[in-house]
Amino acid sequence: MKRTLLAGMALGCLLAVGTAPILPAPSAAAADGAHSAPLNIAPAVVPAPQQWSAGTGRVALTARSRIVTPPDASVQLKQTAHQLGLDTEELVALRLETATGAPEPGDVTLRIDPSAHFGNVLPQLKQEAYRLDVNAGRVTITAGGQPGAVNGAHTLLQALVSSPDRRSVPVGTAVDYPNYAVRGFMLDVGRRYFTPEFLRSYIRWMGYQKLNTLQIHLNDNEIGAPGGDWSKAQSAFRLRTDNPAFAGLAAPDGSYTKADWDSFEDTAAAAGVTLIPEIDAPAHAAAFTKFRPDIGLRGGNSDHLDLGNPAATTFMKSVYSEFAPWFRGPSLHIGADEYEGKLVDQYKTYINTIATYVRSLGKKVHVWGSFNMMSGGGAGYDPDLTVNSWNNGWYGPQQAIDDGYDVINSNDDLLYVIPHASNDHGYGLDGRQIFESWEPHVFPRGKCLTPQQPHLLGAMPAVWNDLVHTPYTEIEVHGMVEKSMAALAQKMWSGTKAGTDYQAFLNTVRGVGQGPGTSFLPDTLGSNSVSADLARGRTTTASSVESLRFQASNATDGITETRWSSARTDDASLTVDLGSVRRIASATLIWEAAYAKDYDLQVSVNGTDWTTVARRRGLTGPTTEKLSFPAVDARHVRMQGITRGTAYGYSLHELEVWGAGDLAAGRPATSSSDETAGLTADRAFDNNGTTRWSSGRSDDQWLQVDLGSVQTVTEATVVWEAAFAKDYDLEVSTNGTHWTTVASRRNRTSPDADDLHFPPTSARYVRMQGIERGTPYGYSIYELRLN
Structure with a gap:
């Protein structure tokens, strides 16, 4: 069992993987061409639910929401409700009290009903099945048994964590169960x-x-x-x-x-x-x-x-x-x-x-x-x-x-x-x-x-x-x-x-994320934040590999003991696809003994047209190279070998790519209004904490930045001046016309800076959309930073 050397994944059988993601069917109104609200996609959770019946709109939980169990609930179910309350407070800073009895609007109900229908679940697995119903201002988790109640609680928790506002879940019904015990x-x-x-x-x-x-x-x-x-x-x-x-x-x-x-x-x-x-x-x-x-x-x-x-x-x-x-x-x-x-x-x-x-x-x-x-x-x-x-x-x-x-x-x-x-x-x-x-x-x-x-x-x-x-x-x-x-x-x-x-x-x-109670474990996958290695785990290819043991992906796996090694020729390259266009400003190359004497670091937005952003010439031995260059938009990054430093090929332990910091810094900015000529939109993106933008004195005002190309954005920081927003949304768009809210803030009472986190989102344009001012003045922002 423990002594057998491992081989590669020689499966010898076929696996059907053609199932599409769970998507809602179009509504009758949409089929007739009539205007209707879009149907919700399934909540972003891991693992994905077996079935999703989509509705429209969202149900938001508030500080008044409770987790309610029936009066005859078991001790174990009540403990699960209590744990869900603790976990919600830890992950999304929302404290939910537990109660027994009848639920009220805005509550979460947690119950067990072995006679309920759970789709195509195998009978022996019904204990682990659950149904998540989100409608009529309520969230109801109905489980086939105690294990299903825990599974449903984890799904709700993930749905909250992955939602743009970390407070709401999409209207619809998930019927979920495992394939295996x-x-x-x-x-x-x-x-x-x-x-x-x-x-x-x-x-x-x-x-x-x-x-x-x-x-x-x-x-x-x-x-x-x-x-x-x-x-x-x-x-x-x-x-x-x-x-x-x-x-x-x-x-x-x-x-x-x-x-x-x-x-x-x-x-x-x-x-x-x-x-x-x-x-x-x-x-x-x-x-x-x-x-x-x-x-x-x-x-x-x-x-x-x-x-x-x-x-x-x-x-x-x-x-x-x-x-x-x-x-x-x-x-x-x-x-x-x-x-x-x-x-x-x-x-x-x-x-x-x-x-x-x-x-x-x-x-x-x-x-x-x-x-x-x-x-x-x-x-x-x-x-x-x-x-x-x-x-x-x-x-x-x-x-x-x-x-x-x-x-x-x-x-x-x-x-x-x-x-x-x-x-x-x-x-x-x-x-x-x-x-x-x-x-x-x-x-x-x-x-x-x-x-x-x-x-x-x-x-x-x-x-x-x-x-x-x-x-x-x-x-x-x-x-x-x-x-x-x-x-x-x-x-x-x-x-x-x-x-x-x-x-x-x-x-x-x-x-x-990794969930509650896991702070001891580092999140080695990282996020799409620019503070993370953007190349880690991304698709990586090479012009050649010395052997399967030294494949291209070894150079972007985050492990310095593994490596990529090329064939023994000067003209060899290693390319990583960052998954989307990112703004980058540096790279780290950790060379193995078979180093490059001369090489270029090149970038491309389309994988066809390449630009050299850094050159290295005359290296005399393997080293760790930290290359910095003016910030540039790129999806693909390539090490292009020119001359080998040894008789072997090129060999890299790691190719790491780093973001340019604030994605919005120095980017073109516009606004619905500027209070004066000295308080214009660009002041919120000049990387200067003493300058600011300030709007006219009405609620419906906005501040917008153009990132120059579609980027992956996961977090924002809004540094407010005294004239803050009581209520506002952070919205994104890929074309400047159709907007999606990725974070919402309500009932703010002070100009404290806001750190907003949301699932990785593609955006070229980002804007703060004011809803209600917190003072008689307009909205005023020192800095709006994006990562």
Whole structure:
């Protein structure tokens, strides 16, 4: 399971990804040519809902809105309502009180109705289904069960976060449910300790994306013993009990107490996540054989238990008995992979004995699929197991199903990440590839199953910390995982309902953020803010690559250990598409040993006509180059090699592109009126905090800037003078004629500066549209900045 080198994504089966994004049907009035309000598109959430019936208009929540549950609501549902109130306050600064009884206009109702209709949900998944109804001034979440209530709450929360005003949601009805029961992730803490803060943050982050299963691999050891001496091998067991019988078993470099585990379970219950603890044996068991050498093969000089010694099985029973009461979830994973094949009969007896015993402790039993390699199939093994199919050779998915087992897709070729390993997944799965080419039924090399095959429970990608001596942090691991987690969540929940435009999907991911309770985790995807690397994760191409290992995208993945390398020719280039025209002013190139002696940095708005913005000549060695140039509009940025510095090709660890700061600075500006000749529109965009624009003394006034080309805008700062706006909208347009409101401010009482955040939006023109003044004077703005 952990020792197989990863191959590329050789799927061997086709995945239909032609489903269009969920869009409303045209209204009858529109079909007849009559004027009508536009129908709402589905709220921008991750994963996308299964069904959306569009209405018109929006329902706004206010400080008077409540989260209402029925009088007979369960304690769990009331806790979900309370948590939704806390999360709303954290993410959108709107405090919603909870109440029981009848809802009023402006309230959110949270209820459970197992008899409600939830579209085409499979009966066994109805508990997780929900319906979000937004109409008549109210928001109602109706769930099939408690898990559905949590899912619906997360959808509402994301809809608020991604809305332009962070206060309203579109009128319409979402009927939503998962395609698969298990939407998981596995983290190997056995080989590397991850802090409790990290685990709690991951549980919250997963739940926000409707990922519902976290498997925690609690013990393991390095692959191979130094000099054949297993007493010197790094190993760990991560649970620490006060029971003196296990004194010294917990790893000294980090372990979890009962209080820690309780905090994980509490967090998981609130987030809608189930924990599956894994205590792995009879292989990967060096932590146990060091603690009890008498139960290990070769007198304890092994990471395998000696299954010919009854004491080994007795000891493992004592471990499961000690810790099973800690675990609130229904399942416990016993490992069972990669044991020495010559001990098949003993292995089979051990698996059957431990499975029966763990069930007697009240737990369902999960294993890694190894039966094919061990004994040619599942005959004779306990029939009541759930199998993680991790490798087609060890135990392929169809073979496990034919043997009567339920299967979870954890295929190593497609879903394993081994940080810093020298293979395609050493720095994270490819989110675009997952989004475009994968679903839980997809296995490599012709082993795909039928979508939603009854015995396919779902999928569980995994992080294995095999390289125990390689230095890296838990935050670095997060950067590797975050690249693909949202795409995995989407494909496990509703398949292709998010459409086929990966960049649009990423914009939605950035818009909803990582969710509440995740401040410990850096947002490595960044936003479309100009303070972020605009090239990171963008489509990158090259004139040539030395090999598939050194592909072009390595230079824009945000990981300095990976690299792009070209063929051995002077005339080679690397090009990144920023996704839209951006205003840029600098770039950073981190060269590997195969550097460029001479090269140009070029930009283009259309990918055809190129302009050189920086030249470098006569470099004498690899270095990090920081190139600054006058701000320029560009969608495409290219490193054009001229002369190599070595006999090899060109090799870049990273090509980073940086924005020009305030997108509006120095741009042409207009206004509905200027109070005097010295208070004109351009003063609000001159990057001078002492000058200002001021309008005439009426409510309906506006200030507008032309960015020069269509840009991606995600935030604005309005620095008001004493003559502030009580109510105003921030509007955008691509053509100066049709306007869209991306942020609204109401009932302001002071001239404090406003920081406005909204989902990434394409705009050439941006304007402040005044609605009501806060003073008898006009509107007056020192600076209107855009990022």
